[in-house]
Amino acid sequence: MMERVVSFFSSLGRPTLTFFVHLHRFVLLVLETFRWTIIAPFKGKKVRWRATVEQAVRFGWDSILIVTVIAFFIGLILAMQAADQLKPFGAEIYVANLVAVSLTRTLGPMITAIIIAGRGGSSIAAELGTMKVAEELDALRTMGLNPNWFLVVPRFVAMVMMLPALAMLANFVGIGGAYIFSVSALEINGVRFINQVALALVMKDMIVGLVKTVVFAMIIVFVGCYQGLIVEGGAEGVGKSTTNSVVISIFLIIAAEVFFTALFYSTL
Numbered sequence: 021m022m023e024r025v026v027s028f029f030s031s032l033g034r035p036t037l038t039f040f041v042h043l044h045r046f047v048l049l050v051l052e053t054f055r056w057t058i059i060a061p062f063k064g065k066k067v068r069w070r071a072t073v074e075q076a077v078r079f080g081w082d083s084i085l086i087v088t089v090i091a092f093f094i095g096l097i098l099a100m101q102a103a104d105q106l107k108p109f110g111a112e113i114y115v116a117n118l119v120a121v122s123l124t125r126t127l128g129p130m131i132t133a134i135i136i137a138g139r140g141g142s143s144i145a146a147e148l149g150t151m152k153v154a155e156e157l158d159a160l161r162t163m164g165l166n167p168n169w170f171l172v173v174p175r176f177v178a179m180v181m182m183l184p185a186l187a188m189l190a191n192f193v194g195i196g197g198a199y200i201f202s203v204s205a206l207e208i209n210g211v212r213f214i215n216q217v218a219l220a221l222v223m224k225d226m227i228v229g230l231v232k233t234v235v236f237a238m239i240i241v242f243v244g245c246y247q248g249l250i251v252e253g254g255a256e257g258v259g260k261s262t263t264n265s266v267v268i269s270i271f272l273i274i275a276a277e278v279f280f281t282a283l284f285y286s287t288l
Contacts, residue, residue: 046246049168053176053242056169071174079140080182084189086139087132091190094131095119095197103206112206116216119198124225125284128191130277133236136183137269141244144175145265148248149258157249172245176238183237184230191229228284235280236273243269 061067102118148171151157157167195217202208247265251257 042246042250045250046242049172049246049249050238050242052168053172053245056166056173057176060169065169067177068170068174072177075175075178076182078143079136079178080186083136083139083182083186087135087186087190088193090131090135091123091128091193092197094127094190095123095194096201098122098127098194099198099201100205103201112202113208113212113216115198115202115206115208116195116213117220120195120217120220121225123191123194124221124229126277126281128194129187129229129232129236130273132187132190133183133233133240133273134270136179136186136237137240137273138266140179141240141269142262142266144241144244145248145251145262146258148245149251149261152249152251153254153258167249172241175245176241179237179241180234183240184233187229187233224284228280232277232280235276239272239276240269243272 056065057067098119099115102115103112106112106114106118148157151171160167160170199210199213202213203210244265247261247268251261253260
């Protein structure tokens, strides 16, 4: 009986201990990245801007097509669903309000972050994981280069710059999809639709969305980098870490969205 009790608590203890070990290492990665990004440039260790621009092109420019297409469809879906509920009351014009506020506050930033987590976060984990398996990280340390400064910081800066821009683009495209549906199917005057959007949106909606995207960007890049840096076991380990980076990123993005929604709901 005693052996079963000990076995039960040990089965609980190992995962808990592993979780706190990973949490400790993750926090150290975050703190070191902030140090290399904010403090180190004042000491002569500048950010690798050329590498940052290259990563920004990958995360931003190369993702424009998929983000715009999905945002357009999301705007159409929201408009159609809202119109179905508002039409019996003769309030189709409020489709503009619903779509604009929903996209700007929540859906635009969150959908964009999920897309980039699957596209950019997975590539970060795969790249760094492959480099670790190939012992390229050890080669960097041998040459006196810190892997965090050399690899993580450019991806961090690029992601923080690009995700808010992509989210803003998604907002405009999604509202454009709702505009096309409203003008063509609901026969709402285009100028009236735009005026309704302008009345519905206030500055706090834009600020809330931008704050979220910055946090989402940090989640994506830190989870992707951490999963890449802890890869073990060759190609199989790279695949496992890549999958984990996407799953964990999406989970944390949704959890952060819940937190921010509750926070801003109670304070704004």
